[in-house]
Amino acid sequence: xxxxxxxxxxQERRNKILQGGGDKAIQKQKAMGKGTARDRxxxxxxxxxxxxxxxxxxxxxxxxxxxxxxxxxxxxxxxTGTIEGAPIAIFAQDFTVAGGSxxxxxxxxxxxxxxxxxxxxxxxxxxxxxxxxxxxxGVNSLAGYGEIxxxxxxxxxxxxxxxxxxxxxxxxxxxxxxxxxxxxxxxNISKMFITGPEVIxxxxxxxxxxxxxxxxxxxxxxxxxxxxxxxxxxxxxxxxKELVSYIPWNNDRKAKCIKPAEPKNDYDINxxxxxxxTLPYDVKDVIRSVxxxxxxxxxxxxxxxxxxxxxxxxxxxxxxxxxxxxxxxxGVLDVDxxxxxxxxxxxxxxxxxxxxxxxxxxxxxPGVDQEHAGVxxxxxxxxxxxxxxxxxxxxxxxxxxxxxxxxxMGSRHLRADFVFAWPGAEIAVMGPxxxxxxxxxxxxxxxxxxxxxxxAKVEEYKTKVANPYVAAAKGYVDAVIEPCxxxxxxxxxxxxxxxxxxxxxxxxxGIPPF
Ligand code: HXC
Numbered sequence: 001x002x003x004x005x006x007x008x009x010x011q012e013r014r015n016k017i018l019q020g021g022g023d024k025a026i027q028k029q030k031a032m033g034k035g036t037a038r039d040r041x042x043x044x045x046x047x048x049x050x051x052x053x054x055x056x057x058x059x060x061x062x063x064x065x066x067x068x069x070x071x072x073x074x075x076x077x078x079x080t081g082t083i084e085g086a087p088i089a090i091f092a093q094d095f096t097v098a099g100g101s102x103x104x105x106x107x108x109x110x111x112x113x114x115x116x117x118x119x120x121x122x123x124x125x126x127x128x129x130x131x132x133x134x135x136x137x138g139v140n141s142l143a144g145y146g147e148i149x150x151x152x153x154x155x156x157x158x159x160x161x162x163x164x165x166x167x168x169x170x171x172x173x174x175x176x177x178x179x180x181x182x183x184x185x186x187x188n189i190s191k192m193f194i195t196g197p198e199v200i201x202x203x204x205x206x207x208x209x210x211x212x213x214x215x216x217x218x219x220x221x222x223x224x225x226x227x228x229x230x231x232x233x234x235x236x237x238x239x240x241k242e243l244v245s246y247i248p249w250n251n252d253r254k255a256k257c258i259k260p261a262e263p264k265n266d267y268d269i270n271x272x273x274x275x276x277x278t279l280p281y282d283v284k285d286v287i288r289s290v291x292x293x294x295x296x297x298x299x300x301x302x303x304x305x306x307x308x309x310x311x312x313x314x315x316x317x318x319x320x321x322x323x324x325x326x327x328x329x330x331g332v333l334d335v336d337x338x339x340x341x342x343x344x345x346x347x348x349x350x351x352x353x354x355x356x357x358x359x360x361x362x363x364x365x366p367g368v369d370q371e372h373a374g375v376x377x378x379x380x381x382x383x384x385x386x387x388x389x390x391x392x393x394x395x396x397x398x399x400x401x402x403x404x405x406x407x408x409m410g411s412r413h414l415r416a417d418f419v420f421a422w423p424g425a426e427i428a429v430m431g432p433x434x435x436x437x438x439x440x441x442x443x444x445x446x447x448x449x450x451x452x453x454x455x456a457k458v459e460e461y462k463t464k465v466a467n468p469y470v471a472a473a474k475g476y477v478d479a480v481i482e483p484c485x486x487x488x489x490x491x492x493x494x495x496x497x498x499x500x501x502x503x504x505x506x507x508x509x510g511i512p513p514f
Pocket of ligand 1: 099100131134135136142172
């Protein structure tokens with residue numbers, strides 16, 4: 001056969017496959033505000049950069065009339081490309097083909113690209129849009145999921161793994177995204193749950209919609225399973241590109257440095273924190289007052305809002321911020337905020353990203369609910385994550401640093417490399433009011449004017465203990481600084497710690513309070 005004819009045959013074969021599950025299924029997909037698997041890849045990757053593998057893979061199922069069905073690309077597109085020049089491995093499930101269900105060959109395509117990403121040490125992005133295990137393929141489908149989960153775990157901490165939920169992701173299928181570093185969801189499109197509404201109705205007799213059970217908002221605000229929420233697929237892809245710009249390709253590299261830029265002039269950092277310690281303020285203003293262009297890429301913005309985490313740049317270099325948020329629950333540590341911060345600290349540590357901590361918290365949240373929800377176990381994760389992290393750790397105590405909160409939030413005692421305190425910092429076992437009520441109780445009760453005595457004792461406690469100078473006198477705080485000096489000192493700290501090297505005791509691995 002002449003080459004022209006062979007090329008034409010190739011083109012015809014390709015064109016047939018490019019039609020995916022056919023016009024009707026594609027129209028149904030689009031009517032839901034969803035792109036096709038190929039559209040999604042093309043929008044996300046740099047133009048012309050996608051190189052597809054295994055386009056001609058065929059399923060091998062024979063039962064339930066499957067031998068009569070052709071499933072183009074077996075319902076999943078895999079390949080490599082770039083995002084703003086950064087190499088990426090990607091898979092996208094094609095819901096138009098058998099509901100994107102995962103059979104043996106479908107799973108082999110996914111594990112092939114996962115192996116490739118790990119071998120090449122490049123980030124992996126998985127676009128999930130699937131009815132789950134392909135029912136006709138039985139245990140082969142389950143085996144496929146197992147192989148995927150195993151690889152997610154091996155790749156964890158070596159290459160960044162990003163999951164994008166752009167359709168159903170049900171049953172055991174949810175555990176692949178849950179094992180990855182970042183999960184993106186889109187309003188009205190993403191659905192994630194272990195057991196669906198039908199099963200819940202049968203077993204528990206309760207009626208619930210898919211949206212209320214495991215929609216995008218639920219996972220962004222309630223469960224914390226999702227890290228980024230978007231209102232459309234396009235917004236979601238823009239966010240993924242932004243994330244990729246902040247992180248390194250693998251754990252042997254540092255994130256790409258970009259041209260340094262000054263913060264905007266909108267922030268008067270000396271006056272962000274109110275002088276009345278009972279008044280709240282937005283800690284994101286503090287973060288934006290020190291970052292390049294005042295940009296802050298927040299992660300899990302809608303969940304555990306008493307803790308703020310995310311990426312920014314200091315003099316062009318990516319840093320991770322961990323900050324108590326006085327606007328929510330006075331910035332306390334609780335079960336969810338502990339989980340949120342501990343996981344992020346471990347992410348930064350795995351991927352060579354310095355951690356900057358802004359501290360302002362009255363401690364751990366008291367209460368039966370928190371105790372019974374395991375605040376001891378969850379809170380311990382923060383201590384573990386900071387202690388173990390060997391990337392540069394820079395801590396700035398803005399205002400309150402009471403009790404266990406002082407220790408947990410990147411203190412010197414957990415080996416922060418630099419600890420700065422602003423002049424209004426209060427470092428103590430507990431707040432001055434509570435402390436004075438306990439240690440001067442007898443004097444207050446015996447006094448002719450208990451209220452006046454109480455106030456005087458609170459002031460005495462503040463002067464003696466609740467300030468940064470006692471900690472500075474012991475070297476627990478390296479310097480008490482003016483807020484407006486913070487950015488300069490952060491830049492310096494990051495430069496100085498560029499070659500930081502610490503050796504942890506040799507071990508197979510630790511046993512964190514999971
Ligand atoms: C085979 C499937 C399928 C599946 C969907 N399809 N899910 N085929 N196995 N799991 C097929 C449908 O038969 C249909 O084919 C096409 O995909 C589109 O599906 P629709 O139902 O028409 O779409 P929609 O109305 O949008 O509903 C989507 C859906 C629903 C909610 C996801 O399809 C559904 O409930 N599917 C089953 C979900 C499920 O229970 N999966 C197993 C989970 S357990 P035709 O030919 O008609 O177009 C699991 C275990 C994993 O995954 C364990 C791992 C550890």
